[in-house]
Amino acid sequence: MNNGWIAGATVVWRGLLLLVAVLAAGCAGTPVGYGQAGTPKNIIIMFADGTAPTQLEFGKYTARHLRNEGFAVTDIMLREGTLGLLSTHPANAFITDSAAGASAMSTGHKVNNFAISMTPDGQRHTTLMQAAKARGKRIGIVSTATVYDASPAAFSVNAADRGDSQAIVDQYLQLEPDVLLGGGADYFLPAKAGGKRKDNTDVIAAFAGKGWQVVRNTAALNANSAARLLGLFSDEDLDLELDRDAAQEPSTAEMTTAALKALERDNPNGFVLFVENENTDTAGHANDAAALMRALWAFDKAVQVAIEYQRSHPDTLVLVAADHETGGLSPTYAQIDMSSMSSKNRLYVDVARLKMLEGITLSIKGMAEKLGKKPTNEMLDALLAKHYPGFKIDADLREAMIKGQPLERNFSYFVTSTALSRMVSRQTGIYWGTGGHTVQPVAIGAIGPGARLFHGYQDNTDFAKNLQRLLGAQ
Numbered sequence: 001m002n003n004g005w006i007a008g009a010t011v012v013w014r015g016l017l018l019l020v021a022v023l024a025a026g027c028a029g030t031p032v033g034y035g036q037a038g039t040p041k042n043i044i045i046m047f048a049d050g051t052a053p054t055q056l057e058f059g060k061y062t063a064r065h066l067r068n069e070g071f072a073v074t075d076i077m078l079r080e081g082t083l084g085l086l087s088t089h090p091a092n093a094f095i096t097d098s099a100a101g102a103s104a105m106s107t108g109h110k111v112n113n114f115a116i117s118m119t120p121d122g123q124r125h126t127t128l129m130q131a132a133k134a135r136g137k138r139i140g141i142v143s144t145a146t147v148y149d150a151s152p153a154a155f156s157v158n159a160a161d162r163g164d165s166q167a168i169v170d171q172y173l174q175l176e177p178d179v180l181l182g183g184g185a186d187y188f189l190p191a192k193a194g195g196k197r198k199d200n201t202d203v204i205a206a207f208a209g210k211g212w213q214v215v216r217n218t219a220a221l222n223a224n225s226a227a228r229l230l231g232l233f234s235d236e237d238l239d240l241e242l243d244r245d246a247a248q249e250p251s252t253a254e255m256t257t258a259a260l261k262a263l264e265r266d267n268p269n270g271f272v273l274f275v276e277n278e279n280t281d282t283a284g285h286a287n288d289a290a291a292l293m294r295a296l297w298a299f300d301k302a303v304q305v306a307i308e309y310q311r312s313h314p315d316t317l318v319l320v321a322a323d324h325e326t327g328g329l330s331p332t333y334a335q336i337d338m339s340s341m342s343s344k345n346r347l348y349v350d351v352a353r354l355k356m357l358e359g360i361t362l363s364i365k366g367m368a369e370k371l372g373k374k375p376t377n378e379m380l381d382a383l384l385a386k387h388y389p390g391f392k393i394d395a396d397l398r399e400a401m402i403k404g405q406p407l408e409r410n411f412s413y414f415v416t417s418t419a420l421s422r423m424v425s426r427q428t429g430i431y432w433g434t435g436g437h438t439v440q441p442v443a444i445g446a447i448g449p450g451a452r453l454f455h456g457y458q459d460n461t462d463f464a465k466n467l468q469r470l471l472g473a474q
């Protein structure tokens with residue numbers, strides 16, 4: 001063997017290795033096997049609070065059978081991307097709240113329920129947005145809840161209690177998110193301006209003074225082209241999708257589009273964007289299947305916006321994620337009435353039942369607000385006839401509704417509406433196990449550079465560790 005042959009063989013061998021490497025990397029934007037390696041420039045987290053695979057299956061089935069549409073969360077993010085599952089328990093219990101769930105997913109540390117990225121020893125841990133900012137990235141926070149609600153807060157700042165709304169807003173002013181969109185104007189404004197702040201600070205004016213464009217309705221948001229944007233569209237949470245006034249409050253997809261438009265301006269180091277749909281959790285607490293269905297469809301439209309962005313910007317990692325399941329959603333079969341336990345007296349969730357859900361025009365929360373604390377039979381009948389066509393309320397549920405009694409100890413949210421929810425369950429087969437959160441693991445879908453890190457059955461703290469690793473913070 002002479003040296004020339006060895007040199008030639010080495011060149012061929014190197015060429016083969018390069019070919020294998022190119023094949024393994026796959027085409028740009030197309031995940032291979034367990035997903036792509038690499039480091040993303042931009043990260044988009046699409047977060048549906050209170051959703052686990054049952055909710056996603058519900059969104060997929062109803063989108064297909066009621067709208068003849070696909071469902072991007074399952075059909076693209078989970079099917080074509082990297083699929084993972086997360087355990088969700090907090091430091092001090094089996095069941096998590098949103099604060100502890102998001103804190104673990106932001107910092108990589110377990111905290112007690114109600115804490116915002118602060119461990120029981122009082123230590124403040126670096127949040128995902130703080131880490132992103134420290135790496136020179138632009139940051140955006142979007143929520144259909146108040147922007148200072150538990151999940152967006154835990155991804156951004158630190159507080160002993162999720163109820164420290166004013167302190168959370170004060171920290172936002174220091175953190176300076178380039179984009180901040182959602183509800184919650186109340187803790188940005190002092191009492192004299194109609195807000196709830198206990199000092200005299202007008203935080204909206206403070207952001208404007210620092211150069212942020214301020215928008216307060218959908219048209220202003222959609223027309224905006226500023227690089228730094230504060231959008232507060234309601235004093236408190238934005239409405240459920242089922243009840244939303246589209247002129248006043250933008251959809252999750254519109255907010256996602258606006259956030260991406262702002263963040264990609266002047267973006268040499270990339271951005272991290274967190275988009276939360278909180279309606280999915282609120283609908284779960286109210287055991288409101290119709291509101292959940294609409295919220296899931298609205299979330300999916302926003303996920304489609306993120307996927308389209310990823311396709312035109314393959315250096316972007318898109319994640320679909322959640323913090324816990326809400327409501328113990330249980331579409332099932334049950335007896336039509338209690339006259340017989342025969343299988344002939346059984347109701348299965350089918351398209352006809354789903355069409356009944358589609359016919360509902362006001363959320364259970366909206367119904368409870370209209371009925372007030374002292375509902376009457378006349379009010380109830382009139383509202384049901386108007387907003388719940390085809391539904392009839394059984395005598396036992398009517399009595400509970402009028403008396404304002406919960407049906408069980410595990411239905412503590414929206415007490416006057418649990419009977420309405422059970423009315424819908426009895427006639428559609430879509431039951432619920434609780435008014436609170438459950439321990440169902442949540443699904444993660446990932447597409448883009450770094451997606452492979454999210455594969456498999458992980459802990460919610462791993463989600464943060466993966467992200468902070470991709471940011472180079474760990």
Ligand SMILES: [Zn+2]
Nearest residue numbers: 050098281326
């Ligand atoms: Zn919740």
